[in-house]
Amino acid sequence: MNRFAELLDRLVLTPSRNGKLTLLRDYFHSVEDPDRGLALAAITGDLNIAAVKPAMLRALVVERMDPVLFGYSYDYVGDLAETVSLVWPQPQGHIPNNMPTLAEVVGRLQAASRSDGPKVLARLLDDANISARFAIIKLVTGGLRIGVSARLAKQALADLGKVDVSGIEELWHGLTPPYTELFAWLEGRAEKPRSAALALFRPVMLSNAVDDGDLEKLDHSAYAAEWKWDGIRVQAVCEGGVRRLYSRTGDDVSGAFPDLAAAMTFEAALDGELLVGDPREATGTFSDLQQRLNRKSVSPKIQQRYPAFMRCYDALQIDGEDLRALAFTERRRRLEAFVQTLDPSRFDLSPLVEFPDWEALERLRQAPPHPIIEGVMLKRWDSPYLAGRPRGPWFKWKRDPHTIDAVLMYAQRGHGKRSSFYSDYTFGVWSGPEGSEELVPVGKAYFGFTDEELKEIDKYVRDNTIERFGPVRSVRADRRNGLVLEVAFEGLNRSTRHKSGVAMRFPRISRLRWDKPAAEADRIETLQALLD
């Protein structure tokens, strides 16, 4: 248990992806079964433990200590799980010498009935040290929130076994905690597990961005073109009565889209884009789609207003026949026929875009017919469906990004290599009537510049600081003084969380405009005009 607790403590404060991978890999390497597999399940969200409500946790602790002292403590720390882990009083005369393993902790929690759950939890907390108490509370309150995605954990497993991560994703849904056969395979002690489970995820095929000069070398007639939809890449798999809707990383997202999942009454594995609206009438915008994202539960009202549907663009399997080795031409032919048999309010076909030459396609790309199109996809007619990101068969050719000129307002210190640099920038644009303009923050970016430029901005920040709050500096920014940043971004959403009312998608610094006076940066109206 202590090693798991230590791992969580480290992960939560480690910002870099590589750092997290090292910590995870070392943990999986050094900890034995079944503890490591249960830790993995806890991280990927595949561990089933009956949840304990925060109110119950608070009740347990104030039975054991003065509520006033608890109140002072909670006010100071601000996080319930952390406060309880710190103040939990060890019972008189109780010396914890036998910290249970993670497997024992999970076993006891899983075996507890609803009524004796709190008692079992209290006993475990009595036996644990502070870090372990925090980890136990995180396990029972659901959601570790340590900044590690399931995908990252799988990448760490792939590093451990020196295998490709798609191999793990493909197996994943046929495996259950504590994954002993998976670890045995990764450590070379056993064959790759063969799964008899149905409706498994198939690793997806990804595309490369079109670079300058790429197209000139390619024969346009060898490629099909489609619109690139800015939805969520999904894979709908139905097999022997088992239905699953996967994200592109193999996470099962059926729960978030029960309306679409209910319409999956076929025997096939389809690749496509999840969007909202009714495909026969209108496709929703990205803002509409956002209403369906990152929700734990979806109310019937939301489902009705923003129905999910799938725009299909590939078929990996139909009626038990694996199509992945066939050419795109053939897969497309089968897909077209198959989609016609599906519920037209939930499934449609991503149309092909006809084009006589690259120039014509370029014109179409620049002026797509719908705001949720973010460019075009190019797919070689003769290419099979290959896992991963092979270079050549598939390209994405995105619409050019939007840019605005904004003024640097705040800078925050980075981490790791950048820990002595102010490298995360909050920028704003002008708002308010002429003569009393104010900057309103519209976004934050921490890449897009070179190391040399980073040094220059860092110096500018240090020389022009007007206030400091912890790792953040407020930088001089008014009509006469200020650093103008050209910011590129992919799109804009309405936001109630930001004062400016807009939130940028994928913002990055595209150019430093040392030459441009701050007063000439853009106004908020420029951004508002881009909404929808």
Add this chain to the structure above:
Amino acid sequence: MRPSDLLKPRPEGLYCPPGDFFIDPVRPVERALITHGHSDHARSGHRSVLATQETLDIMGLRYGEDFAGTTQAAVPGETLDINGVAVTFHPAGHVLGSAQICVEHGGMRIVASGDYKRQKDATCLPFEPIRCDVFITEATFGLPVFRHPPDHEEIARVLKSAEQFPERSHLIGAYALGKAQRVMRLLRDAGYDKPIYIHGALARLSEFYQSQGIDLGQLEPATVESGAKADFAGAIVVGPPSAFADRWARRFPDPISCFASGWMRIRQRAKQGGVELPLIISDHADWDELIITIKETGAAEIWVTHGREEALVRWCELEGIAARPLHLVGYEDEGD
């Protein structure tokens, strides 16, 4: 005699009317008794200073030899008479030379703890609980959430991390007096025998510790001349926390920022400070040490100073011990 006739707060600091002296005054005074060398307690410019020899030496290093008109060294355990008031210094276990000051007059005994801790520390004498009528305790970590783990466990985490990330350097932020030397000593006690690189701000005090027989092993300046970036791969560097946000830190390869402080108990504090590896190593008493110490002094009355007074006063109330916050101004927590 009432306790407040023997010691009472004044704007300059804690004052003893019959003895006519101040303890840890924050402004220049005629006669100052000083508990330890941290700059919020030990200031320059007093007419005369009474402190342990180590504290006097530390003040000399920090302020120059003429930091006071006259100085007198107090020997721990030996009682001095100051205008009829019996004064005894006792080890406080905070940093090298740190002392509690026991003041006794007319049958009333008050102990001013200065800053103290109870965890073992190889760089200074351990705290001695003194029976008294009134105990003046610090309360830097006076909340039940502050529980310092054993320091060797914290050091073990740095050493493990150094093994896990051999291509990066570990930068340990630690205050220049006390904490830095304790961290170095803990590294040595854990068997770390490579050179430890130190920031220039630590050099003189660390040298002083070494001259006092506290072995810190081989210390090297963390200067660019002493190594190129790659040479600091796998190195452990100790410096004042402020230096790590500074351009100074750029000479190290992809550094992991560590900070040795009792405040690191709170994750959000670590996160806000950009600390990747918090080390909960403190020179102040944690909650459990505070309440054990209060009980051990047997004091019927507790005065609580600099820190979070309210929780400790509340605890005393629940225990039936008279307690009140003593509002002294000007003390920060340099030592943590």
